[in-house]
Amino acid sequence: MTNGKISMTVIRRLPKYHRYLKDLLDKGINRISSKELSEIIGFTASQIRQDLNNFGGFGQQGYGYNVEDLFNEIGLILGLSRPYKTVIIGAGNLGQALANYDFEVHGFQLVGMYDVDENLIGRKIKGIEIKPSNRLVEDCVIHNVDIAYLCTNRESAQNVANALTKCGVRAIWNFTPVDLKISDESVIVEDVHLIDSLLTISYFLKDR
Amino acid sequence: MTNGKISMTVIRRLPKYHRYLKDLLDKGINRISSKELSEIIGFTASQIRQDLNNFGGFGQQGYGYNVEDLFNEIGLILGLSRPYKTVIIGAGNLGQALANYDFEVHGFQLVGMYDVDENLIGRKIKGIEIKPSNRLVEDCVIHNVDIAYLCTNRESAQNVANALTKCGVRAIWNFTPVDLKISDESVIVEDVHLIDSLLTISYFLKDR
Numbered sequence: 001m002t003n004g005k006i007s008m009t010v011i012r013r014l015p016k017y018h019r020y021l022k023d024l025l026d027k028g029i030n031r032i033s034s035k036e037l038s039e040i041i042g043f044t045a046s047q048i049r050q051d052l053n054n055f056g057g058f059g060q061q062g063y064g065y066n067v068e069d070l071f072n073e074i075g076l077i078l079g080l081s082r083p084y085k086t087v088i089i090g091a092g093n094l095g096q097a098l099a100n101y102d103f104e105v106h107g108f109q110l111v112g113m114y115d116v117d118e119n120l121i122g123r124k125i126k127g128i129e130i131k132p133s134n135r136l137v138e139d140c141v142i143h144n145v146d147i148a149y150l151c152t153n154r155e156s157a158q159n160v161a162n163a164l165t166k167c168g169v170r171a172i173w174n175f176t177p178v179d180l181k182i183s184d185e186s187v188i189v190e191d192v193h194l195i196d197s198l199l200t201i202s203y204f205l206k207d208r
Numbered sequence: 209m210t211n212g213k214i215s216m217t218v219i220r221r222l223p224k225y226h227r228y229l230k231d232l233l234d235k236g237i238n239r240i241s242s243k244e245l246s247e248i249i250g251f252t253a254s255q256i257r258q259d260l261n262n263f264g265g266f267g268q269q270g271y272g273y274n275v276e277d278l279f280n281e282i283g284l285i286l287g288l289s290r291p292y293k294t295v296i297i298g299a300g301n302l303g304q305a306l307a308n309y310d311f312e313v314h315g316f317q318l319v320g321m322y323d324v325d326e327n328l329i330g331r332k333i334k335g336i337e338i339k340p341s342n343r344l345v346e347d348c349v350i351h352n353v354d355i356a357y358l359c360t361n362r363e364s365a366q367n368v369a370n371a372l373t374k375c376g377v378r379a380i381w382n383f384t385p386v387d388l389k390i391s392d393e394s395v396i397v398e399d400v401h402l403i404d405s406l407l408t409i410s411y412f413l414k415d416r
Contacts (some may be wrong), residue, residue, distance in 0.1 A: 009345060015401070016387075042387070058295070078414075079410035092308075093304040097300065099299075108410075173405070181222075190408055192405055193223070195314070196220070199223040199287075200220060201398045203285065203287050203377055205292065205354060206286075206290075
């Protein structure tokens with residue numbers, strides 16, 4: 001389906017299409033033109049046609065898009081045709097917040113939470129017991145974990161990342177302020193650097 | 209200092225420079241060439257020179273950059289020469305996680321936390337008492353709040369955003385999965401759409 005040359009900018013827009021199409025489906029809307037979609041999603045109609053043409057184009061001249069087909073196709077492109085096993089390392093407030101998100105409706109199944117804090121170990125979040133961190137590697141191998149949500153402190157981040165890559169975890173969702181050095185280039189790292197996001201706000205505020 | 213035409217791509221790289229320069233300062237390193245900076249930060253040396261030239265250029269041929277000067281200058285560019293007053297709306301796990309980050313070292317001073325949940329109201333996080341949400345508007349006016357961290361559920365997000373813009377809040381850091389519609393174009397909205405970030409991971413995982 002994809003030609004392997006899709007730009008990051010387009011890829012990063014796909015989840016937004018997916019969210020809006022889900023909303024339309026939930027409202028019982030079956031068909032939408034690129035112009036109507038443009039009005040609700042905030043991209044231009046030509047941008048939308050161009051984006052979707054990257055993946056073969058789903059629209060029909062004079063009809064527009066079938067919402068359910070487009071939603072399903074974008075889900076396939078986004079890799080949502082299979083479940084992913086996930087773990088959370090660092091079960092403090094942020095880890096618990098992530099555990100409580102509804103990521104499982106998209107197929108991201110939480111199979112373990114880990115921490116070094118004795119006060120947290122043994123507690124259950126959404127039915128998942130927080131285990132000591134020294135159980136992480138063994139569990140990742142047993143469960144064949146795909147994605148690790150990294151919510152440790154700055155000091156532990158790189159060491160935990162090293163352990164994760166050694167036990168076959170294929171992606172790290174990195175919430176620490178550390179830019180991880182990963183020797184295995186096939187491991188995907190997606191950073192959520194909160195402070196970088198906040199500093200973008202102050203950049204724009206400063207001149208106002 | 210800025211010419212007003214800096215691209216978003218460059219702006220989004222500035223916090224990373226700021227983080228790395230802070231690390232260098234903490235290690236007692238006073239001077240660095242663009243080549244050395246390139247090796248640790250992962251941008252090319254020419255990219256670095258080009259980025260910093262956007263803001264007047266701070267390097268000296270044959271000397272490199274003075275780390276402290278560059279750190280301070282980028283801090284100024286990022287608007288860190290003044291403090292910002294912030295509030296958190298939604299004091300669940302995510303709101304509490306944000307309260308516990310060390311954003312105040314950069315001048316982001318938390319002055320209030322709000323929730324509708326009776327079980328949370330009255331608790332103190334980092335010395336800040338969680339107050340009922342109906343106190344939000346009055347407090348924002350009294351404290352002249354700059355930035356609101358929006359951590360409510362999906363259903364409340366737009367209404368809270370409307371209230372915030374009416375009481376003079378200048379920026380919304382939006383952690384809800386909603387794309388907010390803000391009538392006042394001077395209000396800055398910075399989205400942290402976690403699900404979009406996670407779906408980027410599954411996109412890249414799918415072909416592996």
